[in-house]
Amino acid sequence: MNIRVTLDGQPVDATLNDSPAARDLASLLPLTVGLKDFHGTERIGDPPRKLTTDGAPEPAAAKAGDIAYYAPWGNLALFYEDGPAASVDLLVLGHIDADPAQIGGADRITVETAS
Template identity: 55%
Template sequence: MNLRLTIDGHPVDATLNDSATARDFAALLPLTLNLSDFHQTEKIADLPRRLSTSGAPDAAEAKPGDLAYYAPWGNLALFYRGSGSSDTGLIILGRVNGDTEHLATATKVTIEAAS
């Protein structure tokens, strides 16, 4: 599924993978979320509810541009730097297809299905 992210007013395209968790995330759209920085690696935001993790891998290593769900906390993560390690409970939902330079300073994101 193709997405449109608007990061502090800057539009960026993204693509969700076909996992059950990504499909469950897509059912929440459109969303506008306030972002917080986490470890100068990612922006995180609380989701309105927890997502299904059925069939998800136990761990994943995030790369810059990854859109992910951190199951232990139930939040969304947008990575602007790699995590450098495999994180238990991290589920990759998709990838930002465009420029991620605005993520490091972002405070708000709107995520919607691309038309």
């Protein structure tokens, strides 16, 4: 699913995969989330509720540009550096086609359905 993402007011192309968690995120759109840095690899923020983890795909290590969901905390993560080894608790939901430095410096993300 193509989505429209803005990072601090700058539009970038992005897609969500077809996982149940990504579809659940899409059901919340439009959505604006404040972001903070986490471990020097990702920007994280909280959606208004936890997403479903039913039918979660096999764990995969997040790569720079990935949109992910960390199930135990219920937060979204935008990776600007490659993440740690695969974790059953981290679900990759999609990918943002943006410069890693733009993702790493973002304080706010807005996600909408593409027109």
